[in-house]
Amino acid sequence: MADAWRPTSELEHRLQETVRAGDQESYFRLIADSELVVPVPPDLVDGMLAGEAQPSWPTQEEDGRTHVLVYTSASAMRACLGPAYEHFMTVRFGEIAETWPDNRWWLAIDAPGHGVRTVLPIEARLPSWFVRQVAEGDGRPPQVGRASAPWEELRDQHRDLPRESPRQEFRPANDVERELLRAAANNDHDLFLQTLASTEVLLPVPDETDYTMRPGRPGFPWQTREVDGSTVVPVFTSPERLTEAARAAGTGTEYIQLPFTVTLRYWPDHDWLLAINSGSPAGGTVLAQQLPGLATWADQRAAQRMTNGFEPQNDVEGRLFDAARRRDTDAFFKILLGAQVLVPADPDTPWGIVPGDSGFPWRPVPVHGRTSIQVFTSLKWMNEAIGSSRFIMPTLMDMVSAWPDTEWDLVLNPGTPIDATMPGDKVRSLGGPPARDPATP
Template sequence: MLAAAEADDRAAFLTALAEGPLLLPVSPSAAAGLEPVAWPTGTHDGITHVLAYTSAGAIAAGLPGRSVGYHVLGLADLAVDWPDDTWMLAVDAGLPIGLRLTAEELRSVAAPVVEAERPLREAIRRQDPNALMSALFRAELVLPLRPDGPATRDLSDPEFPWWSLPDEQGRTSLPVFTSETRMRQAFGDHDLVVISSLQLTDHWPDLSWQLLLNPDTALAAALPGEALLKLREWVGELREVITEAAEEEQRRRETAAYAEPSRRGVPVPRTAPESEVDGGPDPDVPLLLQLVIPHRYLPSYLDDGYDRAAGLVHAWHGPGRDTPARLYRRLGLLGEGSPFEEADEWVAVLRWPPGETTPPEWGEGGPRMESLVVPDGTALHCLHQDGRDELLARYDATARRWSPA
């Protein structure tokens, strides 16, 4: 950041600012949790400025002789909770590298991080553990390592330096972060490994430990170790679907029939029968996303209020355009070990409209392997062999149950 400032490279400075922690000065009592944390403000040219600094040294230099603590936030946290659009952000005020940002500039610089963290932030705001696990499932995770621990970085190694810490109630907890930026907000520069949720669930060291997500940041949450079992089961289901789909695609390629070649060594694919030609989604039907549910899981949805799903998310093609077999073939769901068979008389599917938090690439192009918490209002349909499309139930997220149609 200092190098960018010295080079007068505003773009590089703003990039570094978005990736690093910001320290907001607060009173010693607020820093100790004895009084509410207020926005630290000052007035310049008649405009209210929120004061933020890039280090404790910058606070000491910018506010000499004042006894203050500080509250650590990220630029994205400020952008999400910015109190007044007429206010400006003053970073390192009074120092040579200081700069000011309007509310609009602040949101623009922070936008990529805000968007990336949106599912997690919403899950924490709603205190929804299922949505939280869904967000964790898709996230790249940062695991800080025990200081002075063994050199191994292999999670399966018994000597791996897991760094457990007690929480406020004294419970053993494992800190895990969703980015290096979040980790630096809490611990500063620290040795780490970047892992996936699959690695974390496979090697979770002790179910009596709880997971502390982004501790000491504005995006903090906690999950009991038992919740990792659910995530592990979810990951296992998704692995099974991925493996089955990949194996089926490989078999399809190996056994694909070809017409007589137009010249030696150049295969010409056969044209599919007219009845099997896939015309894609009906352009006159609004986009709905769809996901096929294995038969054995249907009672879990209807009877137990199950609200998670994993599999190939794809665009619904419209009424009368699919049968179970046609859908299986299009998605590559047939083959040895698959829970689906071409002779199935019916199959259950989840169907829902994209929402504000739906990634824009869902429903575009080919099917995408995803995991999700079932959105409110999702419809559960039974697609029959004769083409009938029967609505069975709709999901009520407030009541956490499926209401019969």
């Protein structure tokens, strides 16, 4: 019964106060900064403790929707799911948002399980897009309708009506465009590229594109244009430049924002050109043959800039970083071979799959112009490289032993101080010489 429930933590006390006050925004701000309890179903506990199963999101179907179940405390979890639920993981809300498994799913906070009559007064349900919004620091719940415009806005609306006017002088939208304009005016190619290497760009995508899709994942929908017989991929340094180009070309204005280095790293085709701010004085074109070398330079530059403040995410990364600083390649790969790595996978990939299985997610993508398999040593570097993705965690030794194609490179943590690339023909040698057949008498 709801009357029998009592808060068991400071978080729950404060959430209850916001509910009583009707302050939804404060409720979601508290949730955004919290660490939540993710139940481990009783039938998975033994397998997880034995290392034979990996954790998965606990879900429940309600009203035709799939909800991911999380709780504000272990006590709340047991009140809502029953005493059989004894084991759990704690995950920060921000990490839940980063690794969200499916755009169609909702998040249920302190929701009762099927057949459980307990109802907590701090229960909430959030659609996936609102989960991301809350994680980004905006706890304002969605509003219905449109607020009335103030008189000043109504009075001045006539100023927005279309009218004939002379073409305005180009105005940079930000400091990046001011630097690009200066570089273009002085024909300073180095300054132009160095400015871009340190910034984020807007990459056009089709309408209704899955927000989790990023370059570096199979199937990313690169948008191209044909210019003078060449295929060009446009990128932009502000919404203003993108909108101008879209109007001129009659295309859409949807985009994703990501580091310029990521765009270069995963360039999809050796023959495609890169156009920055098409039709703008603060723009330019990079030829196809320049892109692989430029991508490598940009990632090396990014890794160098990260080195001083680099924070390893786990013990393996700390040891890899130490070996990298000592330039001890042998030690680096010896550490790596004994470690588990994160391998991006499709949502329906079975948890227990191993590299030798036929359905293992070998998902080659172009990295620096070469077909590659990417692996990561922590969730942070995977998310920064390719966005939120389902993953599995084999050991690198198992992957090396089952490496399927010597034409595929192995790429580790690209763009970080603990990155590495190894050609496919050398990957298998990491595991040592192949076992010999026993001699026959």
